[in-house]
Amino acid sequence: MKEMESKPGPAKLSSKGGLRKKVFLSFAVQFGLVLGLVFSLVMMLDLYRMRRNFHGAQGAITKAIVAKGKHQAMRTGMILATLPENGTSTLIREIIGATVASDPDILYGIYMDTDRKPLAYSRAGDASGGGSGPSAPPPGPLSSSLTDEMSLWASSVRDGSFRSTEAGGEKAIEFAAPVKRGGLILGIVRFGIATKSMDAALHETRRAWRKTKELTISLFGLLGFSTFLMTIWSSSVLAEKITKPIRALTGSAIRIAHGDYRAKIQADGDDEIAVLAEAFETMREKVQDYTGNLQMRVDEKVRQVRDILDNVKQGLFTFNLDLNVNPDCSLSACQILGMDELAGHTLAEVLRLGPQDEALFRDWVDVLRMHYETHRWEKLAKLAPVQELRLGAGTGGKQIKVEYQKILDPDGRLIKIMALIQDVTESRLLESRIWEEKIRLENKVRIILGITSNPPEVVSEFLKESAAKIEVMQKSLPLLGPPTGNGAGKRGGDEGGPEDVIDFPTWIRIMYKDCHTIKGNAGAFGFEVLVELAHELETRLDHAARGKINWPECLPEAQRLVRDMKEEVRRIAEVRLLLSGNSEEVYLRLPESKIAKIRALADKAGSPKLAPELLALVDCCKTISYRSFSSLTRKYRDLVSRVSMKTQKDVAFSVSPPGLELDPEVLLRVDEALVHLVRNAAVYGLDAAEGSGPTGSGSGKIELTYARTSGEHVFTVKDHGAGIDPDVLTRKAVAAGILDREAAEALGEKEKLQLIFYPGFSTSEKPDSLSGRGMGLTIASESVRAWGGTISVASRPGLGSSFTITLPEQGG
Amino acid sequence: MKRTVVIVDDSKFLLRLMQEYFQEVMDFEVVATGVNGVQGVDLYRRFQPDLICLDLTMPVKDGQTALTEILGEFPEARVLIISAVGGPSILRCIKLGAKAYLEKPFRLEDEEFRKDFRQTLLEIFAK
Numbered sequence: 047m048k049e050m051e052s053k054p055g056p057a058k059l060s061s062k063g064g065l066r067k068k069v070f071l072s073f074a075v076q077f078g079l080v081l082g083l084v085f086s087l088v089m090m091l092d093l094y095r096m097r098r099n100f101h102g103a104q105g106a107i108t109k110a111i112v113a114k115g116k117h118q119a120m121r122t123g124m125i126l127a128t129l130p131e132n133g134t135s136t137l138i139r140e141i142i143g144a145t146v147a148s149d150p151d152i153l154y155g156i157y158m159d160t161d162r163k164p165l166a167y168s169r170a171g172d173a174s175g176g177g178s179g180p181s182a183p184p185p186g187p188l189s190s191s192l193t194d195e196m197s198l199w200a201s202s203v204r205d206g207s208f209r210s211t212e213a214g215g216e217k218a219i220e221f222a223a224p225v226k227r228g229g230l231i232l233g234i235v236r237f238g239i240a241t242k243s244m245d246a247a248l249h250e251t252r253r254a255w256r257k258t259k260e261l262t263i264s265l266f267g268l269l270g271f272s273t274f275l276m277t278i279w280s281s282s283v284l285a286e287k288i289t290k291p292i293r294a295l296t297g298s299a300i301r302i303a304h305g306d307y308r309a310k311i312q313a314d315g316d317d318e319i320a321v322l323a324e325a326f327e328t329m330r331e332k333v334q335d336y337t338g339n340l341q342m343r344v345d346e347k348v349r350q351v352r353d354i355l356d357n358v359k360q361g362l363f364t365f366n367l368d369l370n371v372n373p374d375c376s377l378s379a380c381q382i383l384g385m386d387e388l389a390g391h392t393l394a395e396v397l398r399l400g401p402q403d404e405a406l407f408r409d410w411v412d413v414l415r416m417h418y419e420t421h422r423w424e425k426l427a428k429l430a431p432v433q434e435l436r437l438g439a440g441t442g443g444k445q446i447k448v449e450y451q452k453i454l455d456p457d458g459r460l461i462k463i464m465a466l467i468q469d470v471t472e473s474r475l476l477e478s479r480i481w482e483e484k485i486r487l488e489n490k491v492r493i494i495l496g497i498t499s500n501p502p503e504v505v506s507e508f509l510k511e512s513a514a515k516i517e518v519m520q521k522s523l524p525l526l527g528p529p530t531g532n533g534a535g536k537r538g539g540d541e542g543g544p545e546d547v548i549d550f551p552t553w554i555r556i557m558y559k560d561c562h563t564i565k566g567n568a569g570a571f572g573f574e575v576l577v578e579l580a581h582e583l584e585t586r587l588d589h590a591a592r593g594k595i596n597w598p599e600c601l602p603e604a605q606r607l608v609r610d611m612k613e614e615v616r617r618i619a620e621v622r623l624l625l626s627g628n629s630e631e632v633y634l635r636l637p638e639s640k641i642a643k644i645r646a647l648a649d650k651a652g653s654p655k656l657a658p659e660l661l662a663l664v665d666c667c668k669t670i671s672y673r674s675f676s677s678l679t680r681k682y683r684d685l686v687s688r689v690s691m692k693t694q695k696d697v698a699f700s701v702s703p704p705g706l707e708l709d710p711e712v713l714l715r716v717d718e719a720l721v722h723l724v725r726n727a728a729v730y731g732l733d734a735a736e737g738s739g740p741t742g743s744g745s746g747k748i749e750l751t752y753a754r755t756s757g758e759h760v761f762t763v764k765d766h767g768a769g770i771d772p773d774v775l776t777r778k779a780v781a782a783g784i785l786d787r788e789a790a791e792a793l794g795e796k797e798k799l800q801l802i803f804y805p806g807f808s809t810s811e812k813p814d815s816l817s818g819r820g821m822g823l824t825i826a827s828e829s830v831r832a833w834g835g836t837i838s839v840a841s842r843p844g845l846g847s848s849f850t851i852t853l854p855e856q857g858g
Numbered sequence: 859m860k861r862t863v864v865i866v867d868d869s870k871f872l873l874r875l876m877q878e879y880f881q882e883v884m885d886f887e888v889v890a891t892g893v894n895g896v897q898g899v900d901l902y903r904r905f906q907p908d909l910i911c912l913d914l915t916m917p918v919k920d921g922q923t924a925l926t927e928i929l930g931e932f933p934e935a936r937v938l939i940i941s942a943v944g945g946p947s948i949l950r951c952i953k954l955g956a957k958a959y960l961e962k963p964f965r966l967e968d969e970e971f972r973k974d975f976r977q978t979l980l981e982i983f984a985k
Contacts, residue, residue, distance in 0.1 A: 406946055409953045420984045429949045
């Protein structure tokens with residue numbers, strides 16, 4: 047590894063590759079062993095064969111000599127046996143001598159009798175015919191028996207036989223054969239044949255053999271050596287061939303390991319190495335592509351993440367465990383926190399922490415360090431000292447929600463904390479508004495329930511009494527002196543007489559009592575808000591009486607509470623008024639049958655002859671079911687308020703004359719028409735100056751008036767909206783095919799306006815829950831006509847519209 | 859061998875609730891209950907349970923003081939803080955060495971709360 051690092055090098059690599067050496071050695075050893083074995087076997091077989099041939103030749107030579115010697119001895123023996131017994135010694139000598147002379151190999155020839163007395167003795171090289179006795183060392187004189195070892199051996203021979211000996215310093219073989227006649231041994235023929243020629247032949251053979259052996263060995267040596275060279279060469283070539291691609295791969299791997307991905311790998315062939323190389327090349331290309339584009343990819347991702355972070359409403363930054371903020375923060379985090387840069391600040395600065403909160407944060411980080419591995423993060427995060435914070439007025443009093451996330455290093459150690467911040471000002475505001483609205487509505491329901499489930503006079507009494515008490519409180523609160531030395535306060539201010547001077551605790555006690563009464567009564571009616579306010583004031587008064595709080599400090603709060611109580615009582619009175627009207631509008635409930643009966647009787651009794659008092663009574667009876675115009679028209683008031691709640695516009699509704707008593711029957715006849723007219727007015731009749739139509743943003747005013755002229759009821763619904771443009775109406779009418787252009791032009795302004803009652807004629811672009819489908823005015827018109835009445839419209843663009851219903855007194 | 863627990867809370871109702879839950883669901887042995895910090899310290903000393911649950915706002919001696927005393931005497935004590943007063947007071951107790959916390963109200967009918975309870979006990983006894 048170290049070596050690789052020290053010399054990165056190109057892909058061709060040094061030849062000392064370990065793998066190559068191993069492959070080479072393995073080939074070399076295998077070839078060497080096999081060839082060595084074969085060669086040695088062949089050589090041994092060859093040598094063995096040669097050796098056998100040599101021994102064969104040696105045996106043949108020896109055999110030939112032996113055969114020759116035996117033959118000479120036997121033949122001479124047989125010749126001698128044929129000779130007569132007497133006077134033949136010369137002949138014997140001659141025969142022996144001639145035999146010796148005939149063959150240069152025969153060194154000597156001897157014929158001796160059974161007593162080993164030599165009868166003939168011839169030696170090679172002697173004068174022809176031999177002599178009378180051997181010239182050479184015949185053992186002993188001719189006349190005496192031969193006693194040498196050879197002669198003793200020869201005398202014992204009973205058949206042709208031979209034995210090695212030495213004659214005249216020369217190696218020889220002596221052949222001995224008995225001369226027999228009639229089974230009787232006459233003597234022994236002995237020939238000494240020199241082995242010199244035989245030895246020479248043998249020597250020659252041995253020399254030839256040795257020569258052949260040497261030749262063979264050197265041949266095999268040469269062959270072995272060349273095989274050795276061949277083995278080395280072929281092994282080297284094979285090893286090179288096998289290991290070259292691997293070494294190339296290794297080289298590439300090393301280069302890649304050093305960060306150089308350019309080394310291309312050529313893979314040809316179809317063996318495993320080629321497949322490996324191909325796979326490696328694919329890998330290299332991928333790695334090269336990946337690493338080549340890595341920075342680009344990382345940049346891209348970072349940009350994406352930044353984009354997301356900068357565009358989401360949530361801001362993000364991280365801080366270290368030492369509460370220093372890191373540079374990695376999102377743009378929105380800076381914006382939310384109202385800072386140009388978060389990096390380099392401490393968490394205390396960023397989150398505007400006081401020293402106490404900062405200390406808590408340090409504690410929190412300590413707790414995190416202890417438990418982040420074992421405890422759930424969400425529970426630890428919940429302990430963070432800041433979950434939501436309110437920024438100072440300088441940053442718009444923003445409400446910011448903070449969430450925390452742990453950041454661990456690759457070893458799983460807590461290194462920093464990520465803070466996710468979110469501007470929740472609006473949602474909190476909305477929540478608080480919803481909450482307030484909920485409380486308000488709940489309170490309204492409670493107020494309504496309290497009013498309706500109690501006798502009206504009891505409610506009235508409570509309201510009057512409470513209002514009076516509150517009024518007194520409101521007036522006297524600021525005049526109450528603080529508990530001075532003698533603890534005295536004044537009632538009614540300085541101008542009051544001395545009899546008015548009441549000590550502070552007494553005053554407080556009186557107020558406390560009043561407050562308690564209001565609280566108790568309000569509780570009985572279920573006016574919860576009033577109960578709460580009274581309770582709070584009561585608590586403060588109690589504390590003040592016991593000297594638990596400093597009164598001057600507490601005063602503004604007490605005053606506020608009294609104001610709120612007053613407002614709440616007013617609100618309850620308003621609801622009561624809405625529910626049951628003012629005292630003049632409080633009606634007795636009577637069965638309708640009874641009213642009808644009274645009215646019928648009054649009609650009959652109504653005679654001008656009656657006394658004026660009785661006439662007045664009859665008249666009163668006739669109008670017994672009449673109700674004030676304002677109470678009869680409450681339905682339309684509610685309608686307007688419902689519409690204005692939906693359009694979120696402020697629309698005022700007024701009736702006149704509100705107190706006029708009217709037969710409800712009359713209103714029933716125009717009810718349908720009024721519903722449509724009032725609704726239209728509420729939707730479209732907004733002040734032109736501030737925008738008209740359902741999309742305008744303005745306030746409106748709707749007036750409903752009633753008048754009674756000679757024999758006619760006249761109702762007028764007037765708004766102060768944009769009014770109706772007669773030309774727009776005619777254009778629309780022409781476009782809708784209601785009338786042709788000429789007819790339209792012939793119409794007067796008033797007639798043009800009457801087009802608005804035409805069925806399906808809407809000025810609204812599309813129907814919704816408020817504006818209809820252009821049928822409202824048609825229905826209104828028809829419903830009025832059913833009672834013999836008429837409906838007309840007058841309008842001035844920009845000044846509003848006015849619809850008038852005229853109903854005959856005796857309609858129907 | 860069941861784990862033992864001492865529960866200390868000034869609400870008798872909550873005591874009963876927790877006692878039942880610890881015994882029947884968590885399979886603990888509730889060895890004693892107390893209603894204030896003084897009892898809490900005494901009971902710990904007497905029983906040395908595997909776990910002690912301490913309310914924070916209690917009469918006579920509050921939970922944090924009891925916690926400090928218990929840990930002073932038994933540094934290895936496992937204390938579970940149970941409190942309705944969140945934030946800093948719990949944080950202080952954990953810093954002092956309480957093992958974990960649970961927030962009141964004890965909504966045992968809520969699966970989320972029960973899960974939190976189980977998980978918290980696992981965290982306390984995790985080694």
